[in-house]
Amino acid sequence: MKIDLKDLSIEKAHNSLKNGEYKVSELVDAYLEVIKEKNEELNAYLEIFKDDIEPQVKIAEEMFKNGTATKMTGIPIAIKDNILFEGHIASAASKILESHRAVYDSFVIMKLKKEGVVILGRTNMDDSAMGSSTETSAYGVTRNPFDTTRVPGGSSGGSAVAVAANMALVSLGTETCGSVRQPSSFCGLVGMKPTYGAVSRNGIIAMGSSLDQVGPMGKTIEDVEILYNSICGKDALDSTSLTDEFKLGFPKTPLKKRIGVPRDFLNGGGIDEVVIKNFEESCEKLKKAGYEIVDVHSKTMQYSLAVYYIIMPAEVSSNLARYDGMRYGFSQDAPDLYGVYSKSKGGGYGKEVRRRILLGTYILSHGYYDAYYNKAINVRDMIAKELLSIFEEVDAIITPTVPFPAFKLGDKMNDPMSMYMCDIFSAPANLAGIPAISIPSGNTKDGLPLGLQITAPYLREDVLFTIGKDFEKLV
Amino acid sequence: MDIEVIKKLALMARIDMDEKEMKEIGDSFGPILSYVGQIQEVSETLDMEHGEVTDEPINILREDIVTNKASEYTDKILKQAPARENGFLKVKQIL
Numbered sequence: 001m002k003i004d005l006k007d008l009s010i011e012k013a014h015n016s017l018k019n020g021e022y023k024v025s026e027l028v029d030a031y032l033e034v035i036k037e038k039n040e041e042l043n044a045y046l047e048i049f050k051d052d053i054e055p056q057v058k059i060a061e062e063m064f065k066n067g068t069a070t071k072m073t074g075i076p077i078a079i080k081d082n083i084l085f086e087g088h089i090a091s092a093a094s095k096i097l098e099s100h101r102a103v104y105d106s107f108v109i110m111k112l113k114k115e116g117v118v119i120l121g122r123t124n125m126d127d128s129a130m131g132s133s134t135e136t137s138a139y140g141v142t143r144n145p146f147d148t149t150r151v152p153g154g155s156s157g158g159s160a161v162a163v164a165a166n167m168a169l170v171s172l173g174t175e176t177c178g179s180v181r182q183p184s185s186f187c188g189l190v191g192m193k194p195t196y197g198a199v200s201r202n203g204i205i206a207m208g209s210s211l212d213q214v215g216p217m218g219k220t221i222e223d224v225e226i227l228y229n230s231i232c233g234k235d236a237l238d239s240t241s242l243t244d245e246f247k248l249g250f251p252k253t254p255l256k257k258r259i260g261v262p263r264d265f266l267n268g269g270g271i272d273e274v275v276i277k278n279f280e281e282s283c284e285k286l287k288k289a290g291y292e293i294v295d296v297h298s299k300t301m302q303y304s305l306a307v308y309y310i311i312m313p314a315e316v317s318s319n320l321a322r323y324d325g326m327r328y329g330f331s332q333d334a335p336d337l338y339g340v341y342s343k344s345k346g347g348g349y350g351k352e353v354r355r356r357i358l359l360g361t362y363i364l365s366h367g368y369y370d371a372y373y374n375k376a377i378n379v380r381d382m383i384a385k386e387l388l389s390i391f392e393e394v395d396a397i398i399t400p401t402v403p404f405p406a407f408k409l410g411d412k413m414n415d416p417m418s419m420y421m422c423d424i425f426s427a428p429a430n431l432a433g434i435p436a437i438s439i440p441s442g443n444t445k446d447g448l449p450l451g452l453q454i455t456a457p458y459l460r461e462d463v464l465f466t467i468g469k470d471f472e473k474l475v
Numbered sequence: 476m477d478i479e480v481i482k483k484l485a486l487m488a489r490i491d492m493d494e495k496e497m498k499e500i501g502d503s504f505g506p507i508l509s510y511v512g513q514i515q516e517v518s519e520t521l522d523m524e525h526g527e528v529t530d531e532p533i534n535i536l537r538e539d540i541v542t543n544k545a546s547e548y549t550d551k552i553l554k555q556a557p558a559r560e561n562g563f564l565k566v567k568q569i570l
Contacts, residue, residue: 103551236542239535306511317488326566328555337567338489346491354492355500358484359507365487372511379517417506 003030005166010223013169014071017064024060024074028053028118031076035120035167043142044152044161046081048121049088060116072115072230078168080159081122082129082205083214085109092205093125093137093158096348097329106203107238108172108214108231115230120168123158127350128320129174129207131155132182132422135413136352143409144186146448150406153183153422159217160187170218170227176208177308178402178426180215181438185401185451188440190224190468191217193426195459196433197242199228200235208315211308211430221439221468228461242459250459255466259286259454260296260394268302270421271403274444279400282441282452282471286398289470296390296397300383304427307383309420310363310376311431316353317360323348355416384432391457396467399425401438401451429455437464439471476501476508 003022016022032048039045060074079085082092084102086109091097105113112119127136134142134157142157144150145165152161156173160183163171173180175193184191192215199214206212216227235241261283266276283293325331325344332343349357363372390397402422412419429436434457441452452471456463481497481504492500549562558565 099555101555103548103555236537239537300517303514303517306514309507309511310514321488326556326558326564328552331557333557335567337569340567341489342491345489349490351496354490354496355503357488357490358481358500359504361484361488362480362504365484371515375514375517376511379514382517416503417510420507420510 003027005030005034005169008169009220010071010075010169010218010226013075014069014073017074018069024064024118025057027074028057028076028120031120031167031169034165038145038165038167041143041148042145042161042165043140044123044158044165044167045078045121046091046093046124046139046158047089049085049119052088053118053120056116056118060118063116070115071226072112072117074116074118076118076120076169077112078120078123078159078162078171079109080125080156080171080173082125082174083108083122083172084203084205085119085122088122090122090205091138092128093139094127094348094350094353095138095330096323096345097205098138100329102203104203107200107235109203111231111233123156123162123171125158126155126352128205128353129155129176129179130316130350130352130356132178132419133407133409133412134158134183135409136350138350141409144406146188147406147446149408150448151186151409153186153402153406155179155183156191156215156217157183160184160189160191163187163189163217163219170216170223172214172227172231173217174204174212174214175426175430176211176312177430178423180217181401181426181436181451181453182422184217184438185453186406186449188443188449189217189219190221190437190439191215192224192228192437192461192464193429193435194228194232194461195242195435197240198232198435198459198461200233200238200241202235202237202241206319208312209319210315211312221437221465221472224437225465247459250457252460252462255395255463257290258292258294258394259467260294260390260397262298262301262397262399263295265298265301266399270424271400272405274405275400275403275450278442278450279452282398285474286467286471289474291467291470294394296394298386298390300379300386301428303379304383304431305420305424307376307379307431308423308427310372311380313356313360314363314373315360317357317364320349320353320357352416380431383428387428387432387434388457395456395463397455399453399455401425401453405444405448405450425453434458435461435464437468439468440475441471442475476504
């Protein structure tokens with residue numbers, strides 16, 4: 001039978017699998033068929049886990065037979081190339097990890113395996129998750145399925161395209177700043193960055209450890225919600241992962257049905273006219289859904305991206321120092337010890353990665369540390385506190401996800417600062433550790449998707465889902 | 476930014492790169508540092524309209540115990556090293 005992948009949801013697929021309308025193997029084959037047809041052009045996947053698909057399908061089918069199947073059982077999923085899946089290459093789309101094979105499962109993969117998902121393959125991304133377009137990958141660019149001359153966003157571009165082009169039902173990306181939300185916005189998907197600590201970072205190739213989180217991506221809020229519920233939870237191997245007891249301190253209080261718009265922040269964002277017009281329409285839709293839209297004032301949000309571009313490179317320069325050409329990954333021989341380091345790092349790190357490591361090294365060096373890093377830590381704290389105080393008045397804050405729609409391949413590659421501006425509205429959530437979601441809010445006249453970003457207080461992902469579902473009905 | 480500074484940074488970060496790239500990175504640092512430098516404007520005593528929220532981070536500690544079996548991962552990890560000898564990584568002479 002022909003399965004309609006375009007409008008398929010986890011719930012629909014689950015019911016069909018449960019009722020025996022089709023088998024897990026047939027569902028998986030339908031996706032593999034599309035991958036065969038489209039992946040060469042789009043380059044969403046770096047590798048399909050061919051030998052591993054059949055055993056996973058068998059486990060899932062067995063779970064349906066013995067009645068232990070959950071909603072995620074048998075669901076074909078794509079994972080970003082920086083998520084460890086035992087026995088498989090996890091390269092973070094970088095040359096320096098080209099030969100790195102995961103020796104254990106990340107926490108999220110362990111959770112998903114228990115539910116019997118079918119992991120189809122690993123997806124392309126910006127080199128070491130550094131970029132906003134998937135163009136810095138050491139393995140070629142990924143193309144946006146809405147217009148193949150444009151970028152899919154990044155750094156989780158491959159995970160976005162896999163779902164948008166019906167090559168997986170849902171996918172996992174990761175964020176340090178916007179890397180799930182921005183490609184979701186560019187590819188017409190829902191993508192969420194959970195509360196920092198809601199999902200374990202154990203087994204995720206580190207970039208900026210105080211900012212990194214795994215995030216679910218899918219076509220609907222409900223799919224993202226189901227996947228999120230599958231991957232979150234306390235993990236003893238990540239000291240920043242939150243306990244259930246801690247979570248009790250953040251009760252799910254009823255909504256005030258009031259949403260804030262940080263006007264001052266938006267006005268400084270360099271937003272395209274088409275994006276601001278779409279955003280105003282989104283505000284009107286939310287009003288129709290019964291929400292009061294009010295202006296909120298922030299004195300600190302405008303500094304978020306500047307703070308991010310200090311803290312992130314500082315953490316990057318420290319995190320990536322571990323790739324030394326001596327333990328795993330790319331190695332270049334040289335006559336002496338220093339030579340092995342410098343040749344391996346020089347030949348293995350991508351260009352943008354090298355830039356950010358040097359930037360972090362500069363920021364952390366004697367004489368600049370106080371002016372940049374210490375100052376940024378203080379302002380980060382102020383941003384978080386101000387956001388929390390704003391949330392005493394409103395349930396959520398909304399902005400566009402990105403100031404512009406998907407841009408042309410190559411457009412921003414020679415101007416790092418303009419590439420960094422993609423993340424201007426993403427940064428507050430990562431710095432404060434609060435959850436944020438991007439949901440499709442319409443298209444430009446050329447058919448390029450646009451996204452609405454909703455940000456909520458700590459551990460109030462439920463607020464994002466509730467408002468998102470109300471909004472989804474009206475789009 | 477002066478190329479000599481970039482050279483020093485590359486040396487500290489142990490990254491081999493050519494002068495052309497050093498110059499390019501140095502040039503790109505100008506706009507980046509001027510953008511991030513705007514945080515200097517933020518006053519530490521910024522008067523917040525919304526009042527003070529106190530939310531201090533807390534420490535999460537665990538018992539200092541071994542959670543994996545002895546040598547559980549050793550072979551798998553060592554197999555990925557470019558050079559090894561008798562269960563150790565083999566590197567160039569250090570001293």
